Amino acid sequence: MHRFLVRLLVVLTVLLGVNYVAWRWLESLNWSAWWIAVPLVLAETYSLVDVMLFGLTMWRLKERTPPPAPPGMTVDVFITTYDEPVEMVLGTALAAQRIRYPHRTWILDDGARAPMREAAERHGIGYLTRSADWEDRPRHAKAGNLNNALMLTEGEFMMILDADQVPEPEILDRTLGYFNDRRVALVQTPQWFVNVPEDDPLGSQAPLFYGPLQQGKDGWNAAFFCGSNALLRREALMQLGLVGYVAEVERSVRTALRGSRAAVRRARRSPQAADPTVARLLDEVERATDRAREELEAGRSYSEITYGLRRTVEAAVQELVAADVSALQADLAEIEALGPGGGHGPLTPDEVDRAVARLSTREWSPLGALESVHTVLEAISVERSEEAQPVMPLATISVTEDMATSMRLHALGWRSVYHHEVLAVGLAPEDLKTMLTQRLRWAQGTVQVLLRENPLLKRGLRWPQRLMYFATMWSYLSGFAAVVYITAPIVYLLLGILPVTSLSADFFLRFIPFMVVNQLLFAVAGRGAKTWRGQQYSLALFPTWITACTTAARNVWFGRPLGFAVTPKVKQGSSRDWHLVRPQLVAMSLLAAAAVIGLSRLAVGLNEPLGTLVNVAWVVFDLIVLSVVFRAVRYDGFTGDEEPARPVPD
Missing domain, CATH: 3.90.550.10 (Spore Coat Polysaccharide Biosynthesis Protein SpsA; Chain A)
Known part of the structure; x- marks a missing residue:
């Protein structure tokens, strides 16, 4: 009966949500105020996707009875x-x-x-x-x-x-x-x-x-x-480590081959490439690169592939040096920079990527191009000697x-x-400080995984599995939606600008049933679990979620260090760290001021009664949600005098 009720509420939530959001896109957008209307409908669309993913998760909720443990396991x-x-x-x-x-x-x-x-x-x-x-x-x-x-x-x-x-x-x-x-x-x-x-x-x-x-x-x-x-x-983890080892080596080899081809093609633009000897040598290296790529697809040993290509490039470099060294000096500094720390030791995967980026964008002389390709190929470590432990079963x-x-x-x-x-x-x-450190690290790690191994594109996963992982990652984008949900009522109360064409009966007949059924779904799925605090923090921690998304993106895309903060297991000093929730306090101040100004504008006839009522109610809801930060800042830790939370029942 519980599963049937959950599925019924999922279907109703999706139908009502799609009906509401489609109407918002097609009929209610106030294009004269697009700068707030479009962000709001995008935030609502985000929330609808979030609810749909939650509904999909609840569709096959499984309750298990543990089988007995067999003897003899180590x-x-x-x-x-x-x-x-x-x-x-x-x-x-x-x-x-x-x-x-x-x-x-x-x-x-x-x-x-x-x-x-x-x-x-x-x-x-x-x-x-x-x-x-x-x-x-x-x-x-x-x-x-x-x-x-x-x-x-x-x-x-x-x-x-x-x-x-x-x-x-x-x-x-x-x-x-x-x-x-x-x-x-x-x-x-x-x-x-x-x-x-x-x-x-x-x-x-x-x-x-x-x-x-x-x-x-x-x-x-x-x-x-x-x-x-x-x-x-253990067997599963070791398999994972070995598969990951092979995949990492293959990625480095593919990246180097791609960079080799790009560097040679750019070298052809040099005036020296018109020389028959130079053109022949560039042709030989390009053919060797193509042959290496074919051998890679055929499953030949990575070390044999890179060894053969290195020998071809080395021979071409030697012949070019003997023929003409006039362009070499201009390229020496760039070639030296291709190695880690300016040397020629093994390259890490990230260093391979950066080196290949330089190979692919710099205008090389033919000799400089071949020597730089040779440097990168020599530095690829098939043995991953940059790692203390090349096989890494748990993901890093x-x-x-x-x-x-x-x-x-x-x-x-x-x-x-x-x-x-x-x-x-x-x-x-x-x-509060420790809690924020913990939540930031969780969110950063999740967003890093999304950007590096997007589950929607992950080979081997079935589509439901992809969506289950994506649902968790998607939830951390809520910080951006929260900013819009906080801004929209402020805009109306201060300026009288609605993001919808009007607060008509159509709006309420679509919005209210969707919200009611949505909340019913959470309540029924949770079977009475106290989820309100979690819902509060999903909005109230919007600065943490935004910071997590932006810092993780800078780390993945631009190599900015992220660091690893161990969550302290003991209380860290004073709890009265009001500066930690400064963005929330600013948002609450703006919301409260907007409510007062909006009511004043209503009194002098500048705002509509219905619009003011709806947006003041919206402000009150936001303030109730954000008020959780006051309790968090003032919390002095568990003393044992309070009633402790009860464990999750089996």
């Missing part, structure tokens, strides 16, 4: 840490030792702290940290820490826990049975926090996500890894390793499971 429990208090990490590790199913507990200390090592050894807990091989190499934060541990342990399965996530003794008994299905690679359980009061001032609990959303994604085989409280199959393409890893596993045909039972309890941020 399990490593990994507790990841960097700088968390030793006492906290040890408490989690000791709880992990008490897990009933036979296993081995490991502390993965990326901070390489002597007190942490001593505490682990004292209690018979395994201790792992990075070796000297990682010095001066990309570390890849938590993903690198886990990848390092994968190469030093042997368990068939690994339970991953953050330093503050204290597991229940039955966690493996309740999850290992799902791996009876040989295609299951991941079992994810909820994250629930013990230090959160019932009113959840920082929006730390996520009853909608760790519940209907993950259960809905599970129905489409798209429940994804959330970084902690998850059990993974973003500041969060979880979503990209599970998406790649699904693309390889593996299955995932969401088990809706709290089997570990953790610690949520207890101050």
Whole structure:
């Protein structure tokens, strides 16, 4: 009955939403005020797509009963840490030792702290940290820490826990049975926090996500890894690492071949290219490049392909040098810059891209072009020697390793499971600054994955899986829509300009049923879960979402550093950080002032009564939503006097 009601509400929401938004585009746009009318209808269209993706997620909501855990499985429990208090990490590790199913507990200390090592050894807990091989190499934060541990342990399965996530003794008994299905690679359980009061001032609990959303994604085989409280199959991760290794090498080789061809073609524009000897040598290199591309498609060894092309280019360079060195000096500095740090060592994938960009755009002399091509080919590292660990099972393409890893596993045909039972309890941020750091990192990582491996274009995923991943990524674009939703009522109340042609009966007959049914869908799908705080923060954190999108885009497109901020597990100083919510306070001030001015304009006949009433109500709603920041700034952390939140029920 519940599934039928959810599906009925999904159908009604989509029909009413499409009816409303289509009418807005076709009949209600106030083109004389296009500068606010078009952004508003775009924001509404964004929201409709968001609701449709939510409806699709709810369509196949799955509730599971765990099968019994078979005996004899080998399990490593990994507790990841960097700088968390030793006492906290040890408490989690000791709880992990008490897990009933036979296993081995490991502390993965990326901070390489002597007190942490001593505490682990004292209690018979395994201790792992990075070796000297990682010095001066990309570390890849938590993903690198886990990848390092994968190469030093042997368990068939690994339970991953953050330093503050204290597991229940039955966690493996309740999850290992799902791996009876040989295609299951991941079992994810909820994250629930013990230090959160019932009113959840920082929006730390996520009853909608760790519940209907993950259960809905599970129905489409798209429940994804959330970084902690998850059990993974080693075989699946190692396959993922090997496939990723091959793909990365192939991408570098393809990029270099493309750059070689572009550089040679540009070199033909040089006056020297009219010389028969030069033209012949350029022809030979171009033919060798084409032949290398054909061999790549045929599956020939990458090292053989690049070796053969390098020898051809080297011979051509030597002949050109013997014939004419007059243009060489002008190109030497640019050739030197093609190598990493100005040298000729192995190039990372990003350095290959930048080097090829220079190859493809600079006007080279024939000799300079061939020598630069030779430099790039020599620097391609088929062995990925720039990495301390060439095979990286957990994805390293973003500041969060979880979503990209599970998406790649699904693309390889593996299955995932969401088990809706709290089997570990953790610690949520207890101050606004820490919460914002955490949310920003989550959003940045998700947007990085969207820009680097868009699920809509990901080979191997079925279309429902693509849409399930895209739905999560799409949600972080809501910050831009929120700005429009805040601006539109201010514009009317201050200037009397409506983004619609009129607030006619057509508007209300379309808009109100859509909004009512939409809210009913959330309520029924959530089965009474308290989702209001989450809805508040989805709007109130609009500056964080916008920052995440812009910084992630600059990182992916322009190589701007993003960094990795570990979420502190203890309270960070004073909570009275009003500057952290300055954009929200400015927005609230503008909304309140607009309401006062709008009512004043109504009193003197400058605004229409209906338009003023609707927009003042809109302002009041926005203020109620944004008011969550006052409670967040003033929150002094969990004292134990408040009523704690209750765990997600099984």
